Amino acid sequence: MRSGGGARVWDADGNCYVDLMCSYGPILLGHQHPAVEQAARAQAALADCQNGPGPVMVDLAELLVDTVQHADWAMFAKNGTDATTMCCTIARAQTGRKRILAARGAYHGSAPWCTPRPGGTTPEDRANLGYYTFNDLASVRAAAEQAGDDLAAVLVSPFRHDAGYDQELVDPAFARGLRELCDAAGAALILDDVRCGFRLHLGSSWEPVGVAPDLSAWSKAIANGHPLAAVLGNDRFRDGARSIFVTGSFWFSAVPMAAAIATIGALRQEGAIEAMEHAGTVIRDGILSQAKSWSLEVNYTGPVQMPYLTFAGDSDHALAGLFAAEAIRRGAYIHPRHNWFVSAALTDDDIAMVLAATDEAFGAVRKQSTAS
């Protein structure tokens, strides 16, 4: 990719696209957001990677604690995987236990303990994990029972967004059940908000559900594309967080922190979450109406800001692949096996360009389906 601005991106050959992938999540306010880039440039003119953190780290920690209900403290890192791994380490340090439960098929990063393709990893990397089914409380209870008195944490995504599958919103009763189970067991409830954080809600993605995690992992969009990750936690897990040794050469760099502060400010000032919800709704309604007009049976799942489209019976993603390729050729940058991301920068023109592209892409799928 060569460049970007607002909701548009350009590839190395000069082709222009309306961006519905947002760099797989990091872009929230659009590419080259003026206030974010201005804050980043101003900080870069002073310092980025130094012998210690800048004053901006304190400012950002305080802003995050003010913005996210369950957070009493913040720690910073670079990758989403750093943040999910730190949450597990903190939970183990605090509880003195080892077992962590995660949903089968959920993506929590690409370290050996969680990478979806285990080539080059060892069975020992996952020896202390147990698995449950998302939205199935009985399966969590069974996995917790197996863990016995060794249950350190339950790790969960705000909704089910496993790559290549129809997405599934969380059942509020499931979220509340996890909270009760963790409380009863003295285990940590860890929310992996890396992919969703600040796209669904200006706070933890489970605040609208009314369930507070003990620890949450953040990255991707919190600095609108600048490299940053964070762990937020409550006072109950403060000692555990204090006790672990984790660091990285660039974890305390000031530029992404200045960008994060500007991002959170712009999210609030621009009503960006409502803007994403609006754009996402128009795109969803348009696509569903197009699918109907082409007599194609589709599933359009997940929150409208992070939708995913599948075709009925398309288990090998052949139709999804064709649809995405045709849409991309016509200027709508989407993905056949990964959820899309809607930014707050989409204009009515951008949305019209997306829907013109998807309509013709549906036509190509219709032709292919009829032919085969």
Next chain:
Amino acid sequence: MRSGGGARVWDADGNCYVDLMCSYGPILLGHQHPAVEQAARAQAALADCQNGPGPVMVDLAELLVDTVQHADWAMFAKNGTDATTMCCTIARAQTGRKRILAARGAYHGSAPWCTPRPGGTTPEDRANLGYYTFNDLASVRAAAEQAGDDLAAVLVSPFRHDAGYDQELVDPAFARGLRELCDAAGAALILDDVRCGFRLHLGSSWEPVGVAPDLSAWSKAIANGHPLAAVLGNDRFRDGARSIFVTGSFWFSAVPMAAAIATIGALRQEGAIEAMEHAGTVIRDGILSQAKSWSLEVNYTGPVQMPYLTFAGDSDHALAGLFAAEAIRRGAYIHPRHNWFVSAALTDDDIAMVLAATDEAFGAVRKQSTAS
């Protein structure tokens, strides 16, 4: 820390220091290096974190392969820990074996398998590691024998730079012995060049020793403070590298890659490694002569670009702590428990300021030693 320029840094209270820590390694050419920052700004005006890598990733991969003798390919990441972990995963994927040998006390990052303080980690995180003593080939052979036919790799630092200990240069016979042992066993020799890379040599730090690793881990200084890590490898391990799944939201961001290209260019054009060697030699000679004049017995170890100072008999680092505190108060930013880093930006004035500070700091240590 508030800001920096060249070899000087300023803290939040406005105090100025000559920087001998270089952000724990990332700063090589000095803070705010004009060519590096200009390249970063130019790239940032186009794009940073996008749906795919920019053309600059190809340029950087080719430049690294041209610059580092053993490298036939490059992969990118964000943390030094990402790079060391990826090397282990690639070695395991390629060999189909699990066991990796590392030197006792060596620092290879802060993931659960390698963090020096194991709070919150599990025994299983290190189940497939074996340990040897740096520069002791017999201890490697013993650990390899224990691994039997399960030896995937030997992981080693260019020299022994364990925090808080006198540093130890590599015995070339030890390096050659590791190479032979790995060849005989069909295991990978992994060089962890995260801390030393491009500070000792414009290529792998073992090129002057004449020993080529199969895989090497890089980060810290390769983009003069911009967040980037890399794994370089030879053709024998290409399939293993291809087969693993690792990724991160910011791993393909273009700005640090543009900064890395400018860094490597400036290293060459400015003769930066020779400049660091020269400055490091002047500082070493000055400090050793000062210690003598104060009748203090010290060890000044490691390459002159990455020196470390200890006081004889100072096992609790009390004298080192006093020395560092007094030097810092007088404007020489050093560390009592971690090796220092010399940048190419040090001027004669900077060096004079360092030596004025260390002379008075030795005086304080002398006073303390005499009093106790």
